Amino acid sequence: MAVAPPLAAHAPRRGPLPWVLALVAGLAQAASLAWPWGGQPLWWLQILSLGLWAHVLLGAGGTRRAGLLGWVFATAWLAGTFWWLFISMHTYGGLAAPLAVLAVLGLAAFLGSYYAAVSACFWALAPVHRALAAIVFAALWLLAELARGQWWTGFPWGAGGYAHVQGPLAALARSVGVYGIGAAAALLAMLLAQARRADLRNARAWALVLALTAVGAGAAWQRHCAVEGCGAPPPVHAPLSLALLQGNIPQDEKFQPGSGVPMALQWYYDQIHAAKASLVVAPETAIPLLPQQLVPGYLEGMAERYAAGGQALLLGIPLGSLEEGYTNSVLGFAPEQSQPYRYDKHHLVPFGEFIPPFFRWFTEMMNIPLGDFNRGAVGQPSLAWAGERIAPNICYEDLFGEEIGVRFLDPASSPTILVNLSNIGWFGNTVAVDQHLAISRLRALEFERPMVRATNTGATAVIDHRGQVTHRMPAYQRGVLRAQVQGRGGAATPYARWVARWGLWPLWALGFAVAGLAWCLRGRTGRARAGN
Structure with a gap:
């Protein structure tokens, strides 16, 4: 039949x-x-x-x-x-x-x-x-x-x-x-x-609605207890003062040696040296040149500035050489460090940071500074500073929660603060800015860790461990967002444990x-x- x-x-x-x-x-x-x-x-x-x-x-x-x-x-x-x-x-x-x-x-x-x-x-x-x-x-x-x-x-x-x-x-x-x-x-x-309309008189339909409501209420209560504490309160970290730099360098000038490059070098240099916060963050490729292309003493002056005192710096900059290959990276400077902290981007952008096989013809049709970058490892260590473990990610890496989750494999080294350094000026003043902010908010919810965002054009913001935006700078405006963030320790979320x-x-x-x-x-x- x-x-x-x-x-x-x-x-x-x-x-x-x-x-x-x-x-x-x-x-x-x-x-x-x-x-x-x-x-x-x-x-x-x-x-x-x-x-x-x-x-x-x-x-x-x-x-x-x-x-x-x-x-x-x-x-x-x-x-x-x-x-x-x-x-x-x-x-x-x-x-x-x-x-x-x-x-x-x-x-x-x-x-x-x-x-x-x-x-x-x-x-x-x-x-x-x-x-x-x-x-x-x-x-x-x-x-x-x-x-x-x-x-x-x-x-x-x-x-x-x-x-x-x-x-x-x-x-x-x-x-x-x-x-x-x-x-x-x-x-x-x-x-x-x-x-169907008949479901209003169907006992089984109402039983299903009540069951789904009960499941949702249970999940909400579990989250409330985890975030706010039902019994023993979660560990409370002292607030960390922030200076998040948003240079708003026009994207069509950002890599131009006669306009955007000197503009970025001067503005970020001035703000980095003048900042008073405990943690200063400059966005992805805030410094648009390799260290060996900078004037002598430029990067060394930043390292010296943050070698003593109560401040640390995270700085977006490309690193590498023709022989070794290049990376989209973050350098970190903090007191009492023998070497600068370094994070290399792992999840590269197709057509932007690497060219997929058989597609070089497509990238050659565009006038965009492209390259084949090396990948950093998954689960790179965090920057230890002021009692926090600060874990950077670059650009759209915060889309991949499963890769951020690897950092939670060892509870003793799991992040207490997540930091996203981005430049999505490539996409204009569009909903891409708000969409990316929602992505970062979801990561904060998954891991119940605050997410700090420093961007070239937006959205530069601070998101708490509840996924709420506590501070935000208007997009496409040059300035410094001064705020505070409270790190979050304690047990990892169930999602963090199994995805790690x-x-x-x-x-x-x-x-x-x-x-x-x-x-x-x-x-x-x-x-x-x-x-x-």
Whole structure:
């Protein structure tokens, strides 16, 4: 006997409307990550837009159509999220506008193929029973997000979980991280898409709502106890004074020897020598030259300035030589150090800091200072200063929580303060600034450690261990953000503990386990309960 498709109970929707709804849902998903009018992430819009997409998927009518609709949804979402790549390629790179548009759409379409694949799989695998279908949808969404975040060096910018840095699902960050939050949002979205008016009179539907509410309340209470202390209070660190430098050097001048370079050298030199804070941080490539290219005594003067007294400096600067290779690095100067502290960026930006195989023809079309940098190791040591262990990361490295998590493997050396040094001036005055701030906030939630951000153009900010922005300098303004940060010690979060040991493999295993079980049970689960 032929087996009916698991979702045959859902009448297929024909005509242009499903395609329009998929497009609208994708664009709304992008807007939820950083609302264009204000920059705030909107957790409710992320769930609603994903619920709209789930509604479209349920009526796709077949695996092929489901895959194509998923591709439209994901391409619209991703292109609407990182459209600002156009600015770096066209405005600063000199790539012709049509080619820059095609490049952004091509990247979005390529990454969207992951979601197209899992959309087709959902139609083939999902049982008719609504709760089970929601679980399968969440598992497949999780696998697509993981694939985008890790394959081909990974580009997880705009993952759905980043819309939840505030809201009811934020409490899950300390346990399952951003991808777990995204899976939970997908589960709720599919349940929402399958809701019926009759559910208001259905005792089982209300039992499910109460069960989900209880789980959410438990996660929130667990987070409250961990952050605020229920019984023995967590260790309290003395506040550390900060001076975060935001040079606002115009990106089209930043590497120009006759304008941006001398401007940066002079301004940062003056501010670094005048700063009074305990920790001074200058952003990624604040000094845009190699040490051997600087005038004699420039870098040595900074080292001497911070060799004594109660201050330390973290400074973004390229290091290396033609023979040894180059690194995008952070130098740290503090009293009583025999050698400067050094951190080398590990997760390099494709096309910016390394050129993928077979793509040199593409980079040669742009007028951007590119190079093949060496990679630093994962889990490099922190800078020990003023009773804190200060762990830098550079630019979009804070996207990769699993790599930051390696630093929590040894509790005795785990960071108490995270520091991000960035320059995203390549992308203009766009939502990229607010999106990156939300990424840093999510890392603070996952590890329950404060995150300090020093950037060239924004967002220079201080984020506490609750993921709240306590201080922020307006973007595209030159100045110094003077603030305080309170380091956080104590036990690592559950997420930090398991990701430090196993990376993201537990989430991969969970996603594949649910998908595999659905494959084994396809055609046998839920048909007798199609009306549920």
